[in-house]
Amino acid sequence: MTMEETLIENLVLGNDHKESMKKINENLVQYGLTPNQSKVYLYLTKTGEKTASAISKNLNIPRTESYHLLNSLEQKGIIFSIFGKPTKFNSVSINDALTIIIDNEKKRLLDLELKKEKILTLWETVPKYVDDSENVDGNKFQILQGRNSILVKIERMVKSAKIDVMVLGSDSNFIKFYHTEFVNLLKTTKAELQVLTTYSKKGQFALDGIPLNTIKKLDENNRHNFSFIIKDENEVVFFINSGSSELMAIWTDSKSFVSTLKSLFKLIWRKSAFVLEKENKFTKNMAEDYEHRLREIEQEKVILDYLKQNLMVKKEEKND
Amino acid sequence: MTNLLSTSNQEEFGLNVLIIDDNEQITKMISSFLDMSNYECTVVNDGKEGLDLIKTNQYDSIILDLAMPEFDGYEILDALQRENPSYLSKIIVLTASNVPIENIQKFKELGISSCLQKPVDIDQLLSKIIDSSV
Missing domain, CATH: 3.30.870.10 (Endonuclease Chain A)
Incomplete structure (x- = not known):
């Protein structure tokens, strides 16, 4: 990372939030963004509207690639362009962006479900070249x-x-x-x-x-x-x-x-x-701890009474 | 109340009892009245140590607490179930905890002699010790 990049990152994100941003970046990748798409999106979300050249320069991404990235993010619906000269770009909020990505995925899955039936129907029309009986279970x-x-x-x-x-x-x-x-x-x-x-x-x-x-x-x-x-x-x-x-x-x-x-x-x-269900006195709430301790004390009292009574009996026997 | 000191057949009992409970006060008291009744008593306040003693010695009866730090009564029961299931019939669970009903049922299935909740009457405890030693 160049000094300028580090400076920008620190100015934009602050050192304390670097780790959180790294994790958000990783998670956005799981949402289907490429690492660079995620980087551009987060940069716009944090800094507000920017021109393509400023994004390219500040994130150290080649100019042509930055146009591709902005174009793809725009198609996903999570950034938008602002007409002007030069054109500037800005992002939707992270909450809206996640909702948009999830909704798009849901639609894609629904499309796949619908296409499944079509493919199966089409498949039935294709003649078979393999005998099903050859497909024996047990060796796959x-x-x-x-x-x-x-x-x-x-x-x-x-x-x-x-x-x-x-x-x-x-x-x-x-x-x-x-x-x-x-x-x-x-x-x-x-x-x-x-x-x-x-x-x-x-x-x-x-x-x-x-x-x-x-x-x-x-x-x-x-x-x-x-x-x-x-x-x-x-x-x-x-x-x-x-x-x-x-x-x-x-x-x-x-x-x-x-x-x-x-x-x-x-x-x-x-x-x-x-496995037996454990009763761990250390994880129980205070009331149960208290109840537990109370029972222990009552037990001590019962034993003490017993000992006292037996000692008295012993004493009486001696006196007799 | 049964007065064991005056029981004529106290000598006949002479049972060898192991007490495993992290509450030192309780273990001292139980061992006092068992000593007075000519029972041979061994006391440990640590579960792991208790399990080692069970494995290396013969006891007529074992009084076991459930909630203990580090190595608790459930872990002892687990180990005995696997390695020395015959000892389970010698176990008297004596606990101040609320034991779930499923566990009481499980104790029965495992052949554990009895499960008592503190405070328990001494006569009852003594009778359970005798029962478990049979």
Whole structure:
């Protein structure tokens, strides 16, 4: 970063907010903006109307690219141009921008839904060249990359499960699915649910709502680094530790693979203990702490009375 | 009230009791009246230490508190369930906490001798100790 850029960034954002802006930038990328689109949008939002050349100069983006970026942001509806000589650009508020992006995505999904029917209808008119009977279940593998594609696969598996759903994994894996439909899917399955997990004090919140009689705790010796979900006798999603921050998994309907993992699961399940709902006095509110302490004091009093009475009896016996 | 000191068969009992509770005052008092009744008493105020003692010694009865810092009674029950389930029948849960009804049900399923909420009557506690030692 040049001195001028640093100066502009500090003037515009202030040192204290750099980290927040970095995070906002990263999040906007998840909303479908490129890093440079996000940079331009945030710059306009913070500084107000600017000419293309000023944007190009201050953000150190080549002039031609800055026109492309402004054009694409305008098409997305989150910046607008102000007629004049030279033309200036300004942005809509961040709240409006996010709403516009979300609405556009919703429309796009709706379009895809509508197109699905059309494609399927068209597909029916195309003659088949492959015999469906050749497509035998039991030998398919699929690499799943990213939380969403894994979740979509899990959803299909859990919803179609008829006998059982077996889940093995550490809390840290479940936390990655927090705020998704994952727990709700497990909760509502009609098949028998069995969950083997580390269930640590810090991570158990990720499984809130799943009945405790379906959860067993992995002990120290069984805290392996692998996680998987098995559906009935025929499908499994096996998580891969790829070393990157993105989740990766393998899905397969290989009978031998499913059967091996199922045997392993059953073995660990047999050796593991059910989770009990913990009553942690340190996390309870003050009233309950008080009640707890009061019971302890009452217990002390009961024991003291007992001891006192017995000592008196002993004394009387001595005197006799 | 049963007066154990005057119980003629007190010598016959001589039970070996382990008390695991972080409340030192309570453990001292319970061990006092058990000592007076010729019970052999071991006291620990730390859950982990308690679990180690259970694994390395034979006790006729184990009085266990649930809410303890660091390593609590639930963790002890977890470990016993996995490694030494036969000890569960020796356990008397004695707690000042509100124990959820599902847990009481679970205790029964696990074969835990009894679950008492403080304050508990001494006669009741003594009778539970004898029950759990059988």
